[in-house]
Each structure stands twice: as C-alpha cells, then as structure tokens.
Amino acid sequence: MDYWKFLLSGGLASLLLGSLLIMMVLHRFLPFLISKKKISLRDQHQEATPRFGGVALSWSFWIVLILFILLPFEERGIGIEALSSDRLIGLVIGSMIAWGLGLADDLWTIRARWKLLGQIGLGILAVYFGFTIESIEGPFFQKLDLGFWAIPLSILWIVGIINALNLIDGLDGLASGITLVILITLSWLAHEMGKIELMLLMVVLIGSVVSFLSFNRPPASIFMGDSGSYFLGYLVAILSIWVCEKSTGTVSLFPLLILAVPIIDTTFSIFRRFLKGIPFYSADKDHLHHRLLSKGLTPTQAVFILSGISIIYGSLALSAHYFPEFQSYVYLSGIGLIWVLLYFLEYDVIRRPVSSIRGQSDLRQRRDLMIALAEQMDHFFSKDNDLSSTLSSFNYWCGLAGISQYQIIFQNKNYYNYGNVVDSLRIIIYKIQNWEIHLGLPRESWSIDSDIKGDLMEKVFHALVRKLLEFESSKIVDIQHRRDSSSLA
Numbered sequence: 001m002d003y004w005k006f007l008l009s010g011g012l013a014s015l016l017l018g019s020l021l022i023m024m025v026l027h028r029f030l031p032f033l034i035s036k037k038k039i040s041l042r043d044q045h046q047e048a049t050p051r052f053g054g055v056a057l058s059w060s061f062w063i064v065l066i067l068f069i070l071l072p073f074e075e076r077g078i079g080i081e082a083l084s085s086d087r088l089i090g091l092v093i094g095s096m097i098a099w100g101l102g103l104a105d106d107l108w109t110i111r112a113r114w115k116l117l118g119q120i121g122l123g124i125l126a127v128y129f130g131f132t133i134e135s136i137e138g139p140f141f142q143k144l145d146l147g148f149w150a151i152p153l154s155i156l157w158i159v160g161i162i163n164a165l166n167l168i169d170g171l172d173g174l175a176s177g178i179t180l181v182i183l184i185t186l187s188w189l190a191h192e193m194g195k196i197e198l199m200l201l202m203v204v205l206i207g208s209v210v211s212f213l214s215f216n217r218p219p220a221s222i223f224m225g226d227s228g229s230y231f232l233g234y235l236v237a238i239l240s241i242w243v244c245e246k247s248t249g250t251v252s253l254f255p256l257l258i259l260a261v262p263i264i265d266t267t268f269s270i271f272r273r274f275l276k277g278i279p280f281y282s283a284d285k286d287h288l289h290h291r292l293l294s295k296g297l298t299p300t301q302a303v304f305i306l307s308g309i310s311i312i313y314g315s316l317a318l319s320a321h322y323f324p325e326f327q328s329y330v331y332l333s334g335i336g337l338i339w340v341l342l343y344f345l346e347y348d349v350i351r352r353p354v355s356s357i358r359g360q361s362d363l364r365q366r367r368d369l370m371i372a373l374a375e376q377m378d379h380f381f382s383k384d385n386d387l388s389s390t391l392s393s394f395n396y397w398c399g400l401a402g403i404s405q406y407q408i409i410f411q412n413k414n415y416y417n418y419g420n421v422v423d424s425l426r427i428i429i430y431k432i433q434n435w436e437i438h439l440g441l442p443r444e445s446w447s448i449d450s451d452i453k454g455d456l457m458e459k460v461f462h463a464l465v466r467k468l469l470e471f472e473s474s475k476i477v478d479i480q481h482r483r484d485s486s487s488l489a
Helices: 002-036 053-070 085-108 112-128 147-167 174-192 196-216 225-243 254-258 260-276 288-294 299-322 324-344 353-358 361-375 377-381 387-401 450-470 474-481
Strands: 135-138 141-145 250-252 405-410 413-418 426-432 435-441
Touching (some): 002 196, 053 196, 147 174, 174 299, 260 288, 260 324, 377 387, 426 450
Antiparallel strands (some): 135 141
C-alpha cells in the first residue's frame, strides 16, 4: 500500500533530523544550556552527561509534523490533516508547554508543587481540546459512564502518565526504550483500528525516540531530562486516549496494559511513600529498576528485562483486541504478572503486607518531629547554655533527618567532625561569616523529599550559626578539644 511509503518516510525523516539535532545540542548548544542550569539539592550526583536530550527529541517531532501538514499528502488519502484539527492543535500546543515546563525544571529546578500545578494545567488543556475519557469499556463490564468524574479522571490520567515516564527515567535507555515499546504497540492498534493518519503521527514520534535512543543507550552520551520525559509523557497520555477511543466516545482499558510498567512503578512509588509518611513526589531509590540492580543485575540487563516486560504487556493488549471473548483472562494474566514481578523484587507490601504497614508509624512520627523542630530550631537551641549541649541538639536533629556526617569549620580550620565522610553521597556546604558547616548526605537520608529537606537544612543551619556566634569567644576552643569525635549524644 502507498501509505507504508509515507509511514517510512515520516519515521526516517524524524530519525535523521533528531540525530542531527542531538549532535547540535551536544556540540553547539550544550555550554549555553549548562550555564543556565541551577544546581539543586535534587542533583544527588553530578554527572558529566548532559540532560538536555528532550530539546532535540521534541523539535525533531514538531518540525517533521509541520512538514507533513504543509505537504499535500492528503491527496493520497493519508494526510495528517484528516485528523481532528482541534485535537491536533491540542497535541502540539500541549506538547510544547510540557516541554517548556520540563526544560525550566532542567535549567532552574522548579519546586514540586509548581510542577504539579503545571501538569494539572496540561491536563485541563488536553480536556479542553477533546481528550476526555467520558466512558470506559472493560472485560467485566460493557460500558461504564463516568459522568461527573470524566474530567477529573481524564486530568488525573494525563498528570499520572507524565509523572510515570518521568519517574521511570532512572537508567540509560530505560524511559526511551519503554516509550518506544508503548508507541509501537499503540501504532499497531491504530493500524488495526483503521486510524492510519494517527499511525503516521506516531511513526514520526517513533523516529524521534529511536534517534534519541541511539545516543541514550548504555553508556548514554545524553539524557532526555524533564523536558523529554514531560514531552513524551504528555503525548503518550493523549495518544493512548486517541488510539483506544471508539466511535461512540468510549475508551477501552488497553492503555492500562500497554503502559503497565510505568503505571506499576508509579503506583507502588506513591503507595510506598504514603506508608513512609513522606510526600508522594519524593525522590527515593526503590523503583523497579533499583530493585533489579539490588538483585545483582547490570543496568543494561535491568533495562532489557523491564523493556521485555513492557513488550509482554503490549502483547497482552493486542491479544485483548484480537480475542475480545478472552479479555477477562488477558487482564487477569496481567494482574498476576504484576504480583509475580513485585514478589520477585521483594516488595514488602506484597510479601509481608501487614507487617510492612504496621511498621510505618515510627517513620511518620520521626518525619513529623524533624519538620516541627526545624520550624522552631531557635527555640530548641535556646535551652542549650553551652557548646556541647548545642551540638548534642544539632546531632539529635541530624539523626532524625538521616544525616550521618558533618563538619564544623571556624576560620578555615576544621574544629569538629561527626560521622564518617566515606558514607556520604553528597556534601552540602553552608557558610556565614567565619563559620562553615559541611553536611554529608548518604543515600538513606533522602527518605524525605529533597526539596523539603533542603529548606529544612537551611533553617536549621542558620539557627545553628546564630547559636554558634554566641560562643565565638574563648569558648570556641572547646570545639577543638572535641575534634575527631564520633558522637556527642
């Protein structure tokens, strides 16, 4: 058929253009982008690998898409113009806003609450342009009208998928590889449902993803960053609605299978953080790929396993389409696979659900106390009449925050050490007047969102320095006598 030529040309055009743009980003624009980047407490490790692959990934898609709109392919009956103009506008504008939001976070580090508001805005925009899940069709019911819940659930889907692809972007080639599997599955479904124009749209996007993956495969020379993950997340979310939507406006549950891997990872991340009593947007090291690495697998092996699982779920979605009479068994198989995966990865909520839930009360109390003390640190220190008790109080808060190492420096001399610097993942330095405090942040200390902890450490540090300034006299020698001590408490 003639349309295969256009599908191939669209994919090749975006692949070649994407590769060219990535090389331009790496060799021409990278110094400018890096110069604008603000170092954040979220940057737990400083890699030399740039995080601006989303720039080339998105622009290659937009440029090729514009070319296909301008060229007279509609005469062959496969033009993208055959698609809904409102939805096409919503797709392009929304993807640009998503990319811009992610790029701003890559450059300047936006607080989680503002990113969430931006993502909700993207969901509202998508709904405005017609991407609304008004009813769903599943294996155990023919049609379920959502009514009032249609708009909030549609927004939740958009926001959820954006964050799901962002959270799973933890290994070289992982997010791009899984996204590639998702897009191929969706394009296959679009072809089977006779949505050739929509398939052409996705093939262009597939070409951009493949071009990026060629640079992002281990060892990666570039990361997609939030600009890339937000861009892809938004497009995947609305394309999953568009492809799986029937003429009656009913959306099937196929996207739950097609996007199973990022959905599973995100769902259990939220559940896990809820049990720990920390914000759902917190950063941690307990995702699916982290669990695979803890099993002794290499990053490349972990990527191949999760991509393979994504292929299995995509195959289940296609099976549900081809054999509707067996849909119930297909979805039950998908649920069973989730349980097997999480059991193998030793998730406590699967293996020991009761004990894991009961064991979270202490963590919640510890977090609440840490926050409460940080907000009233001056009052907490006011009860200390000497340097030793002040440092004991500071040690107590560091214990609550999971900070196992710090150094106090006065007039460029190291007067006090606490803990072992070897255990630290990152050193944060605070300096006021003659005082410096070097805080070592081990991996386990990030059990609370890094943005929040950053604010807390700022408050505690300033409170400590104000207290130390009171002892900036002959008593300062007391610190020197405690040099190399391991504990005060």
